[in-house]
Amino acid sequence: MKSDTMKYLLLSACLALAALSAQAQVYRIVGPDGRVTFSDKPPASIDKASVLDKAESASSNGSQLPFELRQIASRYPVTLYTGDNCSPCDGGRGMLSTRGIPFTEFTVKTSQDAEALQKLSGENTLPFLTIGGQKIKGYSASEWGQFLDAAGYPPTSILPTSYRRPAPAPLVKPPKPIPVEANSDNTATPGAGAPPVSAPPAVNPANPAGIRF
Secondary structure, eight states, X not given: OHHHHHHHHHHHHHHHHHHHHHHXXXXXXXXXXXXXXXXXXXXXXXGGEEEEEHHHHTSOOTTSOOHHHHHHHHHSOEEEEEOTTOHHHHHHHHHHHHHTOOEEEEEOOSHHHHHHHHHHHSSOBXXXXXXXXXXXXXXXXXXXXXXXXHHTOOSSOOOOTTOOOOOOEESSOOOOOOOEEEOTTSOEEETTTSOOOOOOOOOOTTOTTOOBO
């Protein structure tokens, strides 16, 4: 009789622990290097993390990457830098999409974008690709494929059909608009109180960022 009672108590305790585990939270943490990790412990700064519950993180949400691919992408994130009217950029984007590589795309259109690209890659050549810490200048399907293979990305797409890649974003965020202050006669004065802005240098209308393809 006592043996049966002990078994019942142990079974109850196991079920209770399982229930608590299922209700626990999972924290998605993005580190300074862009690496994404998951933990059941809250990060030092809770406002820098997204909180997911285990049911959501394990759900079959079509926009979520398969586990294997998510692990690779967290270790070796792929980022593509492109420009307008750039055939090699189109080729590289198509290659990544066809192979099913989850990647982030930044566009280089302005002189500020070009300056930021110069700091990242050492020159203004597009497309520019990073796989983890590896930097690849220009587009070569074979070279890109070799680096993706070395990172462990699948040779063919395993993305769910409902997956949607994030929209391309400018490499440099546009500046915030200058606030408008009202005068005593209720007329607006753009940029009141702001330092004078010098005229931008003349640029080639056909290639404002000075990008080479």
